[in-house]
Ligand SMILES: Nc1ncnc2c1ncn2[C@@H]1O[C@H](COP(=O)(O)OP(=O)(O)O)[C@@H](O)[C@H]1O
């Protein structure tokens with residue numbers, strides 16, 4: 262939601278294309294996330310799950326209502342030239358705005374992967390996730406690393422929101438449209454697995470598109486959740502995670 | 505080089521350690537022996553800054569490090585090989601070693617440190633692209649020791665490096681400790697296996713319920729009737 266508003270503003274004021282503006286959304290929201298982790302979430306890392314849910318849901322309610330106060334409840338969208346255009350590959354039509362969003366997602370995934378695999382901060386993030394005390398023993402400031410990791414996480418969400426703005430309009434509660442799907446993607450792939458999330462995302466997308474060929478479009482999510490539940494019965498830890 | 509005085513503390517309000525005093529001279533290998541739960545691991549944790557509550561004095565080369573945050577310790581030249589090895593399981597051997605150099609990441613010395621580790625443990629060079637979690641216990645111990653050496657330490661803390669290893673691997677690890685010490689690194693070795701520890705170290709401390717009850721040269725401890733009865737099983 263914040264990422265979408267960020268690029269909506271850079272589009273409406275500076276006429277920057279949302280996809281080109283998306284790195285800016287990433288950077289701004291990275292710092293927002295860093296600060297939220299540092300001043301709020303850091304204090305409840307060891308607290309019971311209920312406290313963590315209260316805080317994070319509370320933060321969401323605060324942010325949504327602040328957005329409501331500032332921006333109102335209007336749906337806002339951008340107008341870009343390629344919005345209604347599509348590419349024809351034989352019988353297949355690919356909408357340009359979906360294609361650009363997909364390509365942008367591929368690029369950021371590649372960048373994230375490279376960052377995690379080869380940089381010092383990437384290694385530190387993996388080390389803290391695997392064994393926080395040991396990471397401290399080799400000189401990693403685990404607290405700062407958590408801040409950066411959380412900033413990256415929400416920055417990526419903002420980036421994702423930004424690149425879909427050409428075909429989705431933004432409102433203060435837009436986030437909740439995606440949160441259920443997002444949980445499905447993550448749980449389907451396997452909680453805590455990056456490759457799993459990627460696989461889950463592709464599987465969810467393909468199921469949604471294919472089911473709408475066969476069934477009425479309003480049954481799209483019904484089909485998805487039936488398959489989701491069936492997968493969890495067979496593989497309770499998700500597609501790519503061993504028990 | 506390291507001087508611990510009147511060290512107390514623990515994981516909660518209850519003291520696990522009670523006024524421990526230990527010192528290590530440059531180039532020395534010193535051991536702390538003691539039964540399970542005596543507090544050996546807690547002493548090493550206090551030095552490295554991961555014991556939750558610490559009272560007393562820990563001085564490294566004249567600088568008090570008692571309440572320094574854990575992540576600032578390796579840059580001062582202390583490498584820690586924790587009990588249970590604690591390799592990063594879903595990272596390659598080489599990434600594990602790189603993590604050991606995290607505190608020195610802006611310096612150029614990393615590649616020579618890496619070379620040194622591979623020379624000491626050629627097996628790690630063969631397995632450098634393998635996930636550390638998939639290695640045998642002995643190989644994981646080598647990763648843990650190699651990782652600690654990557655910060656070019658002057659003092660190496662070793663917590664039960666022989667625990668759970670086959671005898672032949674234990675010998676290998678001990679060879680490595682001797683080689684590390686011979687290269688000028690001071691070693692503080694903690695072991696339940698007292699005969700092993702006393703064969704490597706030049707001096708030793710005997711810890712009981714968080715108190716140092718005896719300290720002497722390794723030679724004298726090996727022949728001390730009390731130590732022989734309680735820790736060497738003779
Ligand atoms: N993480 C911990 N939290 C609480 N108590 C602990 C923890 N680790 C160890 N202890 C307690 O501290 C005491 C000393 O343990 P430790 O230092 O591990 O001894 P040793 O290494 O000599 O076996 C034991 O009584 C143990 O139960």
Ligand SMILES: [Mg+2]
Nearest residue numbers: 544545587664
């Ligand atoms: Mg121990």
